[in-house]
Amino acid sequence: xxxxxxxxxxxxxxxxxxxxxxxxxxxxxxxxxxxxxxxxxxxxxxxxxxxxxxxxxxxxxxxxxxxxxxxxxxxxxxxxxxxxxxxxxxxxxxxxxxxxxxxxxxxxxxxxxxxxxxxxxxxxxxxxxxxxxxxxxxxxxxxxxxxxxxxxxxxxxxxxxxxxxxxxxxxxxxxxxxxxxxxxxxxxxxxxxxxxxxxxxxxxxxxxxxxxxxxxxxxxxxxxxxxxxxxxxxxxxxxxxxxxxxxxxxxxxxxxxxxxxxxxxxxxxxxxxxxxxxxxxxxxxxxxxxxxxxxxxxxxxxxxx
Amino acid sequence: xxxxxxxxxxxxxxxxxxxxxxxxxxxxxxxxxxxxxxxxxxxxxxxxxxxxxxxxxxxxxxxxxxxxxxxxxxxxxxxxxxxxxxxxxxxxxxxxxxxxxxxxxxxxxxxxxxxxxxxxxxxxxxxxxxxxxxxxxxxxxxxxxxxxxxxxxxxxxxxxxxxxxxxxxxxxxxxxxxxxxxxxxxxxxxxxxxxxxxxxxxxxxxxxxxxxxxxxxxxxxxxxxxxxxxxxxxxxxxxxxxxxxxxxxxxxxxxxxxxxxxxxxxxxxxxxxxxxxxxxxxxxxxxxxxxxxxxxxxxxxxxxxxxxxxxxxxxxxxxxxxxxxxxxxxxxxxxxxxxxxxxxxxxxxxxxxxxxxxxxxxxxxxxxxxxxxxxxxxxxxxxxxxxxxxxxxxxxxxxxxxxxxxxxxxxxxxxxxxxxxxxxxxxxxxxxxxxxxxxxxxxxxxxxxxxxxxxxxxxxxxxxxxxxxxxxxxxxxxxxxxxxxxxxxxxxxxxxxxxxxxxxxxxxxxxxxxxxxxxxxxxxxxxxxxxxxxxxxxxxxxxxxxxxxxxxxxxxxxxxxxxxxxxxxxxxxxxxxxxxxxxxxxxxxxxxxxxxxxxxxxxxxxxxxxxxxxxxxxxxxxxxxxxxxxxxxxxxxxxxxxxxxxxxxxxxxxxxxxxxxx
Numbered sequence: 001x002x003x004x005x006x007x008x009x010x011x012x013x014x015x016x017x018x019x020x021x022x023x024x025x026x027x028x029x030x031x032x033x034x035x036x037x038x039x040x041x042x043x044x045x046x047x048x049x050x051x052x053x054x055x056x057x058x059x060x061x062x063x064x065x066x067x068x069x070x071x072x073x074x075x076x077x078x079x080x081x082x083x084x085x086x087x088x089x090x091x092x093x094x095x096x097x098x099x100x101x102x103x104x105x106x107x108x109x110x111x112x113x114x115x116x117x118x119x120x121x122x123x124x125x126x127x128x129x130x131x132x133x134x135x136x137x138x139x140x141x142x143x144x145x146x147x148x149x150x151x152x153x154x155x156x157x158x159x160x161x162x163x164x165x166x167x168x169x170x171x172x173x174x175x176x177x178x179x180x181x182x183x184x185x186x187x188x189x190x191x192x193x194x195x196x197x198x199x200x201x202x203x204x205x206x207x208x209x210x211x212x213x214x215x216x217x218x219x220x221x222x223x224x225x226x227x228x229x230x231x232x233x234x235x236x237x238x239x240x241x242x243x244x245x246x247x248x249x250x251x252x253x254x255x256x257x258x259x260x261x262x263x264x265x266x267x268x269x270x271x272x273x274x275x276x277x278x279x280x281x282x283x284x285x286x287x288x289x290x291x292x293x294x295x296x297x298x299x300x301x302x303x304x305x
Numbered sequence: 306x307x308x309x310x311x312x313x314x315x316x317x318x319x320x321x322x323x324x325x326x327x328x329x330x331x332x333x334x335x336x337x338x339x340x341x342x343x344x345x346x347x348x349x350x351x352x353x354x355x356x357x358x359x360x361x362x363x364x365x366x367x368x369x370x371x372x373x374x375x376x377x378x379x380x381x382x383x384x385x386x387x388x389x390x391x392x393x394x395x396x397x398x399x400x401x402x403x404x405x406x407x408x409x410x411x412x413x414x415x416x417x418x419x420x421x422x423x424x425x426x427x428x429x430x431x432x433x434x435x436x437x438x439x440x441x442x443x444x445x446x447x448x449x450x451x452x453x454x455x456x457x458x459x460x461x462x463x464x465x466x467x468x469x470x471x472x473x474x475x476x477x478x479x480x481x482x483x484x485x486x487x488x489x490x491x492x493x494x495x496x497x498x499x500x501x502x503x504x505x506x507x508x509x510x511x512x513x514x515x516x517x518x519x520x521x522x523x524x525x526x527x528x529x530x531x532x533x534x535x536x537x538x539x540x541x542x543x544x545x546x547x548x549x550x551x552x553x554x555x556x557x558x559x560x561x562x563x564x565x566x567x568x569x570x571x572x573x574x575x576x577x578x579x580x581x582x583x584x585x586x587x588x589x590x591x592x593x594x595x596x597x598x599x600x601x602x603x604x605x606x607x608x609x610x611x612x613x614x615x616x617x618x619x620x621x622x623x624x625x626x627x628x629x630x631x632x633x634x635x636x637x638x639x640x641x642x643x644x645x646x647x648x649x650x651x652x653x654x655x656x657x658x659x660x661x662x663x664x665x666x667x668x669x670x671x672x673x674x675x676x677x678x679x680x681x682x683x684x685x686x687x688x689x690x691x692x693x694x695x696x697x698x699x700x701x702x703x704x705x706x707x708x709x710x711x712x713x714x715x716x717x718x719x720x721x722x723x724x725x726x727x728x729x730x731x732x733x734x735x736x737x738x739x740x741x742x743x744x745x746x747x748x749x750x751x752x753x754x755x756x757x758x759x760x761x762x763x764x765x766x767x768x769x770x771x772x773x774x775x776x777x778x779x780x781x782x783x784x785x786x787x788x789x790x791x792x793x794x795x796x797x798x799x800x801x802x803x804x805x806x807x808x809x810x811x812x813x814x815x816x817x818x819x820x821x822x823x824x825x826x827x828x829x830x831x832x833x834x835x836x837x838x839x840x841x842x843x844x845x846x847x848x849x850x851x852x853x854x855x856x857x858x859x860x861x862x863x864x865x866x867x868x869x870x871x872x873x874x875x876x877x878x879x880x881x882x883x884x885x886x887x888x889x890x891x892x893x894x895x896x897x898x899x900x901x902x903x904x905x906x907x908x909x910x911x912x913x914x915x916x917x918x919x920x921x922x923x924x925x926x927x928x929x930x931x932x933x934x935x936x937x938x939x940x941x942x943x944x945x946x947x948x949x950x951x952x953x954x955x956x957x958x959x960x961x962x963x964x965x966x967x
Contacts, residue, residue, distance in 0.1 A: 103696070129749075
């Protein structure tokens with residue numbers, strides 16, 4: 001029970017800290033002091049208190065979509081091993097429920113963006129739908145390869161890679177971490193796929209989809225986005241943290257992995273510009289090809305004598 | 306079993322009886338009679354599914370057919386329930402849909418063929434005699450052909466109908482060859498006797514299965530035999546498209562499943578090939594669905610996709626059979642057969658909603674719709690539920706079957722064969738891609754049709770939602786999708802029983818793995834119930850708490866505040882980033898008229914995407930056919946004497962040939 005509460009608190013509050021840490025890292029590279037690491041949390045509280053402005057064109061779909069955005073990430077989180085190293089629901093191929101639940105949230109947010117009748121938001125929605133469709137198969141190939149290697153069909157299999165495959169396992173882990181990192185950049189709409197700080201609507205993806213949202217709707221969308229990033233980072237944590245550590249140790253390791261991921265995201269954002277929209281595909285396809293590399297490593301280990 | 310025949314006869318007669326009555330009463334009487342017939346047919350099916358004995362009826366036509374037996378086993382019972390429930394809902398819906406068409410002269414024949422189609426489908430799934438099966442199959446194809454050409458005064462409807470007729474006859478040809486081969490070997494027309502012939506001879510079984518797959522696969526709509534589907538479904542009235550896509554193409558799946566039970570253990574090549582074709586079908590279907598802007602064509606392509614998903618399930622099951630892995634077989638077949646049910650529910654829901662939109666706006670082109678959620682809220686919400694369900698998203702029914710299929714595939718990785726692992730990876734990533742592309746396609750279709758601002762007069766002039774008699778069947782279907790999504794364990798239990806009955810003799814240890822899918826379904830059920838409860842609570846809270854805090858204003862136009870309905874994103878532009886990525890897979894036909902002169906007046910741009918198979922395979926074949934047949938034009942003299950001469954020559958050739966060969 002205590003573990004669940006710890007997990008829940010981390011799930012709900014750490015996303016803000018991750019976003020804050022990313023901003024802090026970016027400020028560091030830019031030579032600025034930057035806002036406090038708690039700034040996203042303050043923003044959230046400020047936005048929650050505000051009233052809304054809603055477009056006349058919208059319907060009930062627009063109104064209820066934020067509910068889906070937050071509930072899908074929270075329910076998907078049940079399948080992911082969080083801070084204490086174990087998931088609330090651990091069933092075989094929970095990964096399917098995980099990503100299809102996230103898919104529902106995505107569907108609703110796309111539809112809500114289209115509800116405003118704005119061509120900017122349509123543009124963002126169309127790009128979001130398009131990029132997701134390449135991310136998902138790569139993610140499934142990665143997870144299935146790991147499951148093939150470990151013979152375990154829950155998310156726990158991620159933590160068994162190294163114990164199962166030794167030095168091969170380290171190689172596989174490296175590639176898998178890169179795949180998941182690209183997935184964070186895409187799903188969390190970070191540079192180089194999307195630039196959350198840009199002010200030009202034509203080049204945005206996720207930000208432009210919520211252009212017409214204000215007040216608590218806007219707060220919930222950015223919170224849900226943060227939680228989604230945390231969930232995928234948890235998968236990375238699951239892979240790199242040895243799986244029989246004491247609980248307290250595990251929580252500390254987990255938090256530091258999240259910190260490292262945030263710093264890495266901030267560093268990537270400072271180091272490179274957003275890719276031209278027509279070339280984003282190529283960047284995301286890197287993810288698919290690396291997932292295939294993982295598959296071939298696993299196959300080589302199994303059949304290569 | 307007597308109930309069953311009473312039901313079928315009631316259905317066959319109901320069309321004729323309904324036509325006696327006055328124009329207004331016709332459809333009402335028809336739906337009454339069809340419901341009576343459906344209930345009579347469904348009772349024995351329910352009995353079989355819950356009881357433990359198959360129902361059998363034998364008729365002896367000793368001269369031609371031999372012994373004709375009609376058997377209701379759990380597999381047939383499952384299909385009977387799908388056919389009766391789905392068709393009945395469609396027929397009730399037709400009360401509202403046919404209202405504007407009651408003066409058409411085709412209406413009487415339409416009302417005769419509609420129940421005849423249902424009756425023939427019911428006969429097809431129970432008949433165990435090859436010859437009788439073919440007769441019922443042919444009645445089914447012909448009656449559905451007459452239903453497709455309901456609006457036969459339109460040229461493209463007639464064209465689509467004839468295309469359908471041709472495809473169906475090519476398909477039945479292959480089925481006839483397969484059945485003929487089997488009955489020559491076994492010396493009888495009975496399916497039971499085919500078993501012995503097929504199970505002893507693997508190469509013979511392979512050949513027969515391939516032939517039967519081409520035949521049944523054409524009906525079901527597997528790529529590359531799918532081409533009739535996207536033409537026939539839009540041409541037919543919506544309730545007929547609902548029956549055809551939701552139920553009739555499933556008889557093709559039934560045929561394939563029946564073939565698998567006859568073969569017993571399929572060979573490796575068959576299982577691999579079938580799985581690969583299914584993955585390709587589902588990808589192909591959804592890919593072309595994204596390109597379509599005619600709502601019913603889009604849905605027809607999605608039928609191809611879903612038939613592919615059913616096929617993936619069956620293919621995984623076949624892999625399990627081939628490699629004697631009971632859990633993989635169980636999961637694959639359960640997922641595939643459950644998807645048959647699920648697809649018929651949400652696809653029919655979507656087709657009926659499409660009809661509801663068509664009746665009000667008189668167009669199937671989604672590019673000129675928009676904003677319909679304000680005038681047709683019930684249809685919009687039902688279409689949204691159908692869209693979420695067809696994308697396989699929780700907590701709706703599509704998710705349950707896709708989950709089982711995925712589970713089967715992941716478990717299939719335990720089969721340690723290089724090729725099978727690669728194939729399963731292809732299938733896993735294919736199914737994931739199909740899922741996300743379906744999200745793209747249906748978020749497009751739903752949002753362009755129902756959200757935003759109306760894009761034309763057609764959409765603007767709609768004031769009310771469709772009549773209740775149309776909305777209630779749709780509502781029932783929507784409730785089904787949710788119920789199966791949150792209480793999957795019961796449905797999975799029945800389907801598991803069907804699978805168990807089919808394969809228990811072929812697989813050892815089947816009993817030991819039986820409970821695994823059910824246990825997982827219990828967890829998923831709990832999850833889904835919690836999810837639905839949580840979301841409902843949150844929506845309630847949100848609407849309650851935000852009351853009075855909302856200010857209405859124009860959509861943010863980045864400083865421009867005269868945005869109008871023509872500045873909205875269109876379906877083409879929504880799909881364009883994705884399609885530009887997959888450019889080589891399409892044949893694009895542009896129709897551009899550029900603005901000319903100093904003061905340009907008219908200009909237009911039209912992009913049409915052709916089915917690659919039609920453009921590069923079928924059309925050249927047809928061209929060749931035309932060229933080849935034109936060589937025989939000289940024979941067509943119009944002279945009766947020469948026609949008699951041809952007959953004489955033919956007879957002579959036959960007699961002489963039979964002397965030498967016989």
